[in-house]
Amino acid sequence: MPVVVVSDSSSRLRPEVRHRWDVREVPLHVLLDGTDLRDGVDDIPYDIHDRPKVTTAGASPEELAETYRQALADSGGDGVVAVHLSGALSSTYSAAALAAREFGPAVRVVNSRSAAMGVGFVALAAAACADAGGDLDAVEAAARSAIGRTQVFLVVHRLDNLRRSGRIRTTASWLGTALALKPLLCLDVDGRLVLDQRIRTVGKAHAAMVDRVAGIVGERSAEVVVHHVDNHDAADELGAALTQRLPQLSSLTVADMGPLLSIHVGAGAVGVAVQVA
Missing domain, CATH: 3.40.50.10170 (Rossmann fold)
Structure with missing residues (x-):
């Protein structure tokens, strides 16, 4: 068996x-x-x-x-x-x-x-x-x-949920300026949620996420899932941008993040999970 x-x-x-x-x-x-x-x-x-x-x-x-x-x-x-x-x-x-x-x-x-x-x-x-x-x-x-071939990126609209859940260190220096910040987050090699880039607008944060995914994939084939929390339009736009940037993708789908993860990242969050071939 x-x-x-x-x-x-x-x-x-x-x-x-x-x-x-x-x-x-x-x-x-x-x-x-x-x-x-x-x-x-x-x-x-x-x-x-x-x-x-x-x-x-x-x-x-x-x-x-x-x-x-x-x-x-x-x-x-x-x-x-x-x-x-x-x-x-x-x-x-x-x-x-x-x-x-x-x-x-x-x-x-x-x-x-x-x-x-x-x-x-x-x-x-x-x-x-x-x-x-x-x-x-x-x-x-x-x-x-x-x-080692898998990476996850995330853009949240607000940090309240992450603070409450303790899924990101409250001592992080960039939290003090979070009111004007739409950070690009990622999971590091140890699976911790950490800051990838400090960005001021959601649009620029989404564009930076596309850049990061494109940099990881390069010329290789890859599978991508775009996740979201009650933000299907932004997820569709992000998926279209990735498809245009990476026409060699073997698959790209859009899916909700699910209730468990949504509790920690909050409404409007958009993320990308990518695995290169």
């Missing part, structure tokens, strides 16, 4: 894609007014990012272990590779490492050091290797190789 790949709901993999590649998904959690809502399972208000005092939580070791146990059984013992949201952004990776101890070397946990479709790209690289007959070592290696 093929090795089975597991990810979490931060990956933004569409149901039909998960089904095609048999990627199992563990839901992360949105906590609203005392109610625990499972991302990708329960109905979550579309404006969740604007709700006061809403928080998020990672998957628990018990939830992860249950999914790993079923995936391992379905693999016929060939093994499981679990690809999760950056350990610098969520407790899910550390919970996954703890859960995997129950299964020994049969379950390999990979820190994607990414978010949104950045996680999805890494999981799909692993799943493609598994589908081609790769053994557990090969599938894990495919996931880890994909990490």
